[in-house]
Amino acid sequence: MRSSLAFFFHPKSIAVIGASNRPGKLGHEILRNLLEGGFSGRVYPVNPKGGRIFGLKVYQTLDSLPESPDLALIVLPPAKAVEAFERCGRLGVKAAIIFSSGFSEVRNEELERRLVETCEKYGIRLLGPNCAGVINAHENLYATMEVRIAPGPVSMVAQSGALGGIILALCEKQGIGMSKFVSYGNACDIDESEVISYLAEDPETKVILVYLEGVKNGRKFLSALREAVRKKPVIVLKGGKTGSGSRAARSHTAALAGDNRIFQAVLRQAGAIQAENIEEMLDLAQVFLSYSHMHGNRVCIVTNSGGPAVVAADHCEEQGLKLPPPTQKLLEKLEFLPQYCPKSNPIDLTAEADGERYRKTLEAVIRSGEYDGILVIFVPPFFVDVVDTTQAVIETAWENRRTPMVACWTGTGVEKCIEMLREAGIPTYTTPQKAAKALKALWTRNKTQRKAGFGAGGGI
Amino acid sequence: MRSSLAFFFHPKSIAVIGASNRPGKLGHEILRNLLEGGFSGRVYPVNPKGGRIFGLKVYQTLDSLPESPDLALIVLPPAKAVEAFERCGRLGVKAAIIFSSGFSEVRNEELERRLVETCEKYGIRLLGPNCAGVINAHENLYATMEVRIAPGPVSMVAQSGALGGIILALCEKQGIGMSKFVSYGNACDIDESEVISYLAEDPETKVILVYLEGVKNGRKFLSALREAVRKKPVIVLKGGKTGSGSRAARSHTAALAGDNRIFQAVLRQAGAIQAENIEEMLDLAQVFLSYSHMHGNRVCIVTNSGGPAVVAADHCEEQGLKLPPPTQKLLEKLEFLPQYCPKSNPIDLTAEADGERYRKTLEAVIRSGEYDGILVIFVPPFFVDVVDTTQAVIETAWENRRTPMVACWTGTGVEKCIEMLREAGIPTYTTPQKAAKALKALWTRNKTQRKAGFGAGGGI
Numbered sequence: 067m068r069s070s071l072a073f074f075f076h077p078k079s080i081a082v083i084g085a086s087n088r089p090g091k092l093g094h095e096i097l098r099n100l101l102e103g104g105f106s107g108r109v110y111p112v113n114p115k116g117g118r119i120f121g122l123k124v125y126q127t128l129d130s131l132p133e134s135p136d137l138a139l140i141v142l143p144p145a146k147a148v149e150a151f152e153r154c155g156r157l158g159v160k161a162a163i164i165f166s167s168g169f170s171e172v173r174n175e176e177l178e179r180r181l182v183e184t185c186e187k188y189g190i191r192l193l194g195p196n197c198a199g200v201i202n203a204h205e206n207l208y209a210t211m212e213v214r215i216a217p218g219p220v221s222m223v224a225q226s227g228a229l230g231g232i233i234l235a236l237c238e239k240q241g242i243g244m245s246k247f248v249s250y251g252n253a254c255d256i257d258e259s260e261v262i263s264y265l266a267e268d269p270e271t272k273v274i275l276v277y278l279e280g281v282k283n284g285r286k287f288l289s290a291l292r293e294a295v296r297k298k299p300v301i302v303l304k305g306g307k308t309g310s311g312s313r314a315a316r317s318h319t320a321a322l323a324g325d326n327r328i329f330q331a332v333l334r335q336a337g338a339i340q341a342e343n344i345e346e347m348l349d350l351a352q353v354f355l356s357y358s359h360m361h362g363n364r365v366c367i368v369t370n371s372g373g374p375a376v377v378a379a380d381h382c383e384e385q386g387l388k389l390p391p392p393t394q395k396l397l398e399k400l401e402f403l404p405q406y407c408p409k410s411n412p413i414d415l416t417a418e419a420d421g422e423r424y425r426k427t428l429e430a431v432i433r434s435g436e437y438d439g440i441l442v443i444f445v446p447p448f449f450v451d452v453v454d455t456t457q458a459v460i461e462t463a464w465e466n467r468r469t470p471m472v473a474c475w476t477g478t479g480v481e482k483c484i485e486m487l488r489e490a491g492i493p494t495y496t497t498p499q500k501a502a503k504a505l506k507a508l509w510t511r512n513k514t515q516r517k518a519g520f521g522a523g524g525g526i
Numbered sequence: 527m528r529s530s531l532a533f534f535f536h537p538k539s540i541a542v543i544g545a546s547n548r549p550g551k552l553g554h555e556i557l558r559n560l561l562e563g564g565f566s567g568r569v570y571p572v573n574p575k576g577g578r579i580f581g582l583k584v585y586q587t588l589d590s591l592p593e594s595p596d597l598a599l600i601v602l603p604p605a606k607a608v609e610a611f612e613r614c615g616r617l618g619v620k621a622a623i624i625f626s627s628g629f630s631e632v633r634n635e636e637l638e639r640r641l642v643e644t645c646e647k648y649g650i651r652l653l654g655p656n657c658a659g660v661i662n663a664h665e666n667l668y669a670t671m672e673v674r675i676a677p678g679p680v681s682m683v684a685q686s687g688a689l690g691g692i693i694l695a696l697c698e699k700q701g702i703g704m705s706k707f708v709s710y711g712n713a714c715d716i717d718e719s720e721v722i723s724y725l726a727e728d729p730e731t732k733v734i735l736v737y738l739e740g741v742k743n744g745r746k747f748l749s750a751l752r753e754a755v756r757k758k759p760v761i762v763l764k765g766g767k768t769g770s771g772s773r774a775a776r777s778h779t780a781a782l783a784g785d786n787r788i789f790q791a792v793l794r795q796a797g798a799i800q801a802e803n804i805e806e807m808l809d810l811a812q813v814f815l816s817y818s819h820m821h822g823n824r825v826c827i828v829t830n831s832g833g834p835a836v837v838a839a840d841h842c843e844e845q846g847l848k849l850p851p852p853t854q855k856l857l858e859k860l861e862f863l864p865q866y867c868p869k870s871n872p873i874d875l876t877a878e879a880d881g882e883r884y885r886k887t888l889e890a891v892i893r894s895g896e897y898d899g900i901l902v903i904f905v906p907p908f909f910v911d912v913v914d915t916t917q918a919v920i921e922t923a924w925e926n927r928r929t930p931m932v933a934c935w936t937g938t939g940v941e942k943c944i945e946m947l948r949e950a951g952i953p954t955y956t957t958p959q960k961a962a963k964a965l966k967a968l969w970t971r972n973k974t975q976r977k978a979g980f981g982a983g984g985g986i
Contacts, residue, residue, distance in 0.1 A: 090909045167876065171832075172866045212906055212940045227831020228877070228905040228937070235938040279836055305833060308850040311840035317868035318832030327736045343959040344837060344936075372631075372778030373686020373765060376739055377804060380771035389770040406632045408777030416627065417688070445688040448671055449550045476804075477688070478695040499803040 068189045070518035071256065071264045073161035075202040075246060077136035077347035080209065081159070083128065083150050084141035084219045085111030087119045092165060093141040094119070096199070100139075103208035110135060118444040124162040139199070144168035145403060147195065148180050157190030160447045161208060164195035170252050171318060178240050178254045185255045197251030198227025203244050203272055209317055210247070218243015219272035220351050222259045225250060225279045226305070228317065228505055229344065230307045241488060242355070245270040249367055257282060259290035266294035276338075279305040281329075288332050295337040297523065299354045299511055302333055303341040307369060315432060336415045337514030346503065353504035357470040360508035362438035363387045367433050369443035370419040370450075375412035378474065378498030385506035398449055399430040400496045421458030432466040438504045439470045443498065445477040457481040460490040470508055474501040528649045531716065531724045533621035535662040535706060537596035538567045540669065541619070543588065543602035545571030545611050546930045547579045552625060553601040554579070555671055560599075563668035563939030570595060572671060594618040599659070599669055604628040607655065608640050615648030623669060624655035630712055631656055635762045638714045639742045645715045657711030658687025663704050664730055670707070678703015679732035680811050683721045686765070686778065689804065693735060696808045701948060702778060702815070705730040717742060719750035726754035733814045735807050736798075739765040739775035741789075748792050755797040759814045759971055762793055799967045806963065813953040813964035814892040817930040820968035822898035826891050827872035829903035830879040830910075835872035838934065838958030840899055845966035852896060859890040877907045881918030882935070888919065891957060892926040899930045904957065905937040916943040920950040928967055934961040 080100065086093035097111055101120055110131050111124045115216070115453045118124060125131050128138075128150065138154045140147050140162055147164050154162050170178045185192055193200065199210030203217035212231045220242060224230030227249040237244055246268065248261045258278050265271045274294060281287040294300050306315035307326045332339055336388065341347040365387045369375035379389055391410045402408055403423070408414040413431070415423050424442070431437060442459060456475070463471045473494040475484050480496075487494040495501040541559065544934065546553035557571055557707045561580055570591050571584045584589050588598075588610070600607050600612045606625045613621050630638045638655070645652055653660065659670030663677035672691045675690060680702060684690030687709040698703055700706055706728065708721045718738050725731045734754060741747040745839055754760050766775035767786045801807040825847045829835035839849055851870045860869055863883070870875040873891070875883050884902070891897060904910045904917060916935070933954040935944050940956075947954040955961040 088867055092909070168866045172868070224833070226831065226836070228831030228907075229833030231839070231935050231938065232834065234906060235936070238938070277833060280834070303837070305836035305840060307840045308843035310843040311836050313870065314827075314832070314868075314872045315835040315838040317870055317872075318836055318874065343841070344834070367774075369688065371688030372774070373684070373689030373737060373739070374692065374804070376686070376765035376771050376774040377689070377763070379774040380765065380767045381803070383768035383770040389774075406628050408632070410773065410776075410777055412774045412777075414778065445692060447688075448555055449552070464729050476692050476695070478691065478698070482672075490688055497804050 068282065069160040071191065071260065073136045073191070074193060074200050075207065076205060077161070077207070079110065079133060079135040080105065080107060080263035081110040081112050081128065081131060081135040081138045082141065083112045083138055085113050085119055085124060087117065087317045092211060095466060096139055096141055096165070098210060099208045099214065103214050104206035105208070106206065112230045113411060128153050128157060136160050137501060138162040140164045140166070141165060144174060144177050144195070148177050151181055155184045155190040159189045159190055161193070162218060163193045163197065163199050165197060165199060165211070167196040169195045170254070178252065181254050185430065190257035193248070194251045195254065198230060198249035201244065205488070208329055210249070212247070213238060215247070216243040218245060218276060219270070219274070219355060220244050221246040221265045221268065221271040222275040223248050223250065223258055223265065224277040225253070225258065226277060227251070229277050232344055233348060236345065240348065240352070241485070242348065242352065253282065259283065259286045262294050262300070263290045266297045271478045272298060274300045275351060276300060276302045277305065277347070278302070279318060284332070288336060291336040291338055295514055299339060301339045301341055301347050301350050303344065304329060304333070305349050339510055348412065349500050350504060350507045353507055354511070355509055356491045356493050357514035360470050363509045363510060364390055364436065364438045365441055365505055366437040367410050367441045367443065368415065368424070368427055368431060370415045370417055371443065371445040372414055374443050374445055374474065374476065374498055375414060378410060378443060378502060380440065380503035381499045382505070385502050386507060387502065387509065390436070392434070396430060396434040396436055400427065402426060418450070420450060421455040425457055425458040425462050428462040429466070432469045437469070438447050439472070439508065441472055441474065441498070441501050441505060445472045452479055452483050458488050460487060463492050464490070470505070472504045474498050474500045529620040529651045531651065531720065533596045533651065533669065533967065534653060534660050536598060536665060537621070537667070538564065539570065539593060539595040539610050540567060541570040541572050541588065541591060541595040541598045542601065543598055545570045545573050545579055545584060547577065552671060556599055556601055556625070556669070559668045559670060559674065563674050564666035565668070566666065576938065588613050588617060590622060596620050597669065598622040600624045600626070602626060604637050604655070608637050611641055611652065615650040616646045619650055621651045621653070623653045623657065623659050625657060625659060625671070627656040629655045630714070638712065638751040641714050652715035653708070654711045655714065658709035661704065661707035670709070672707070673698060673792045675707070676703040678705060679730070679815060680704050680735060681706040681716055681725045681731040681733070683708050683710065683725065684737040685713070685718065687711070689737050692804055693808060694772060696805065699807065700812070701945070711741065719743065719746045722754050722760070723750045732758060733811045734760045735811060736760060736761070736762045737765065737807070739778060744792070748796060751796040751798055755974055756893035759799060761799045761801055761807050761810050763804065763807050764789060764793070772976065799970055809955060809960050810964060812965045813932060813967055814971070815955050816951045817968055819972035820899045820930050820965060821972060823969045824850055824896065824898045825901055825965055826897040827901045827903065828875065828884070828887055828891065829872050830875045830877055831903065831905040832874055833934065834903050834905055834934065834958055835874060838903060838962060839872060841959045842901065842965070845962050847962065847965060847969065850896070852894070856890060856894040856896055859894065860887065862886060878910070880910060881915040884915055885918040885922050887924070888922040892929045897929070899932070899968065900931055901958070901961050901965060902933065903934045906939055910944050912939055916946050920947060920952060923952050924950070930965070932961045932964045934958050
């Protein structure tokens with residue numbers, strides 16, 4: 067009987083095997099992260115030298131612990147890690163993470179075979195080796211050397227610890243919290259599919275980010291992904307798409323990257339959202355924190371500056387979105403706009419537009435029902451009150467939550483306003499391209515949901 | 527005889543026609559920007575009301591000025607702007623900028639025809655209408671409502687003022703200075719081609735950025751672009767690439783965006799570097815501030831983390847760059863690296879890599895002569911001294927300036943190091959994709975230079 071993944075996210079007791087009192091050593095820093103993070107369960111440092119670390123008693127052997135811990139964090143060189151993992155299995159430990167590298171990614175397949183045998187023999191579950199561990203921010207569990215992120219609705223599964231760490235750093239910078247973070251490395255027991263299935267059921271996870279380099283069991287992956295996509299947006303960045311990338315993946319996590327065209331088709335078929343680069347994963351996550359999908363692909367661009375709107379129109383069309391001009395009926399509602407404002411979509415309120423002009427225009431556009439989503443652009447001229455304009459856009463978005471609205475705020479002095487918008491739940495980007503891609507992701511998600519037979523429904 | 531563009535960049539005297547004493551009015555803010563910017567020539571506010579603004583005497587008519595100014599900044603409604611421009615022409619003013627909109631972009635073609643007639647009749651040159659003016663930061667000339675950027679080696683020609691403003695804001699954020707900035711709007715007299723030709727000859731301009739929506743005279747544009755590309759890198763973002771974008775461009779600057787495929791071919795043929803989005807313009811400019819080109823397309827990735835390197839390898843291959851593995855000879859030089867470090871390119875120094883490991887590896891790679899460029903990645907683990915590592919990379923780059931090196935520094939706590947790298951002249955990006963695109967741009971530039979029969983030569 068194999069243990070559930072729950073022991074990784076909700077352990078009551080944790081052993082740190084290879085705990086060290088030397089700052090800078092992994093066995094020290096992981097223990098420190100765990101304690102400073104505020105883990106509320108019992109923590110048992112293990113090291114043959116004994117003594118005390120951070121005021122905690124250090125156990126000289128695993129057998130001398132007062133209980134069999136739920137989770138073991140193993141911070142030892144490869145051969146010793148394998149032995150420690152076997153002892154964990156024998157003692158009835160439920161789950162373990164091996165952080166160390168030096169396994170199949172450098173052709174030490176034999177060591178990894180022994181890990182798998184231990185899993186099969188005792189039912190203990192293994193994350194790694196060659197991974198960065200686990201976070202459950204909602205329970206102050208930071209069993210990782212990565213940054214301690216604040217709790218929130220995004221979860222991440224990453225084959226690469228460092229890449230996961232980059233996403234964590236971006237989350238922190240953008241004020242986005244995280245629920246679960248799992249770096250699974252060589253995936254010799256727990257793989258991406260199992261974690262994805264777990265997160266699909268996790269009520270604290272609203273959006274799933276996946277970085278993977280290869281998939282050992284394609285059928286299992288497709289089925290896990292399909293099931294997850296029915297429940298929540300899954301955003302995937304695939305490493306090893308090209309010949310060079312896939313050779314690199316081979317020596318990184320021993321991943322067989324596979325035929326990229328097949329893989330892309332699998333992702334598309336399953337309804338996953340594909341990210342083109344690292345930053346884009348979080349750009350796309352942001353939009354799903356506010357909206358579940360977009361009913362159609364008719365987008366209206368409302369702007370105070372022509373050039374950025376032209377570029378936005380290009381990016382929208384490149385993403386397969388449509389920019390139909392307003393009907394005569396809507397144009398009549400927009401008659402309050404000065405005659406010199408271009409109104410054929412993009413609707414250009416021109417540089418002197420204030421909050422009131424944005425508000426009235428956005429309301430008319432939303433109420434017309436002629437558009438499924440709005441891309442609103444603001445490049446502040448020196449003479450316009452940026453906070454007032456931003457506030458008006460926020461209020462309009464809140465009063466009309468069913469029509470997805472994404473913002474592109476860029477130029478001088480917009481930083482504070484971007485924070486305001488994001489705090490208000492309006493997905494906000496610094497380039498028209500990112501905003502267009504966010505709307506495209508909402509539209510992709512709609513198609514998935516329709517296929518799954520779900521009803522529609524937006525809302526910040 | 528038409529006046530030279532030099533009067534826009536080196537005027538000795540400027541009239542501000544439509545100067546206003548009311549803060550927030552364009553006629554006030556442009557005068558303020560000019561004075562606060564520290565323009566050293568003579569400034570004449572003009573307004574029928576007379577009085578004083580910022581302590582300066584306001585002239586009631588253009589005819590009452592003590593001299594015929596080199597440059598007139600016209601901040602009046604369309605019809606009045608046309609009249610004022612005619613008076614400028616009659617009085618022998620050399621150059622004028624009309625900021626106001628309300629001309630051909632809203633089908634007021636007749637007004638624009640009159641502007642062209644005045645140019646032809648008096649030889650006066652016109653920038654605009656519907657533009658954001660001119661900056662020559664080296665002479666403290668800020669004849670614009672845009673932000674006052676510090677002097678530097680990048681110049682920009684922008685059909686859209688706001689889009690130019692976004693680039694100015696990005697420059698400021700990244701600590702990149704600007705030489706000339708020209709927003710040319712409806713281009714009824716001076717167009718992109720003429721400005722590009724001017725900047726190509728300008729000794730203070732090292733890189734030219736161009737945002738344009740349409741080109742009225744394709745042959746003239748191609749010839750100006752070709753000539754400029756022979757002298758310095760020209761980075762172009764084209765607005766109106768798609769049907770939607772080109773309709774938007776039509777109502778923005780009355781630009782006829784033309785057939786995009788033809789346009790792309792023209793840019794490629796001329797050897798211009800094409801940017802895919804707004805941010806990318808500056809990302810690519812950055813690399814040319816340090817390196818002129820890359821001899822070939824063989825790139826080595828040196829990293830301390832596997833996942834980002836896999837992604838970087840993908841992006842490099844997508845950009846047409848090659849990642850050949852090191853030869854046996856180079857591998858021997860790399861024998862100091864621990865056995866578990868993957869060395870097949872990407873060369874993965876693994877998480878514990880310190881500055882010394884980076885330095886020795888980079889030196890061996892550069893000296894091998896097996897690579898034309900290097901993409902170095904650093905994702906700081908908590909236990910590594912980020913400043914020490916960054917310093918080692920900077921020193922190695924400086925000691926080996928002929929091989930272009932771009933950096934991707936990302937994750938937690940890299941902000942300060944990114945500044946260090948950029949100050950040291952190492953083009954630095956926060957994603958592997960941006961770094962790969964920068965190397966691609968250097969490689970594109972090499973092909974152009976070879977075609978032009980130039981010798982090679984890199985160097986920070």
